[in-house]
Amino acid sequence: MDTIKNLMDELTEEYNTTKKFLNNFPKDKNDYAPHKKSMKLMDLTTHIVDIFGWPQVILNTDYLDFADGYHPEKMDGKENLLQQLEKQYIAGIKALESASEEDLTPDWSIRMNGQKIMEWSKYGAIRHGLNQITHHRAQLGVYYRLLDIPVPGSYGPSADEQNR
Numbered sequence: 759m760d761t762i763k764n765l766m767d768e769l770t771e772e773y774n775t776t777k778k779f780l781n782n783f784p785k786d787k788n789d790y791a792p793h794k795k796s797m798k799l800m801d802l803t804t805h806i807v808d809i810f811g812w813p814q815v816i817l818n819t820d821y822l823d824f825a826d827g828y829h830p831e832k833m834d835g836k837e838n839l840l841q842q843l844e845k846q847y848i849a850g851i852k853a854l855e856s857a858s859e860e861d862l863t864p865d866w867s868i869r870m871n872g873q874k875i876m877e878w879s880k881y882g883a884i885r886h887g888l889n890q891i892t893h894h895r896a897q898l899g900v901y902y903r904l905l906d907i908p909v910p911g912s913y914g915p916s917a918d919e920q921n922r
Contacts (some may be wrong), residue, residue, distance in 0.1 A: 782910065799898075810846035810849075812883075862884070901918075
């Protein structure tokens with residue numbers, strides 16, 4: 759099995775699906791949150807976009823410390839999000855293209871102020887990132903539904919696509 763190719767194929771599939779979601783991103787709703795404990799719409803979407811570049815970070819570092827210089831680029835609307843998605847996706851794909859199967863085996867961790875929060879193999883960390891894209895994009899779909907914005911299909915047609 760070609761693990762690198764499978765990761766690249768999955769990242770590409772998630773990229774294409776996420777791009778459909780970003781094409782529906784609303785104007786003037788960046789600060790919308792369905793609950794006071796929820797992320798704001800722009801923060802959630804920025805996080806989704808940022809994760810596409812994580813294969814580059816994971817393959818070139820031993821860890822990511824959220825308290826030590828992790829600052830995703832700030833965006834203000836749909837065009838910025840689409841541009842950043844493209845940039846992060848290309849970075850993720852290029853990192854995977856340059857990687858070998860052996861590059862996926864070392865440990866990698868997420869930290870906060872030097873303390874390990876989670877640890878995986880680099881393969882596991884990349885898979886976790888792909889899972890995070892899916893998870894947070896599902897949250898984005900709920901935000902869209904609450905704002906009466908059409909929700910694109912992810913792994914098949916959505917109710918909005920079936921009722922056209």
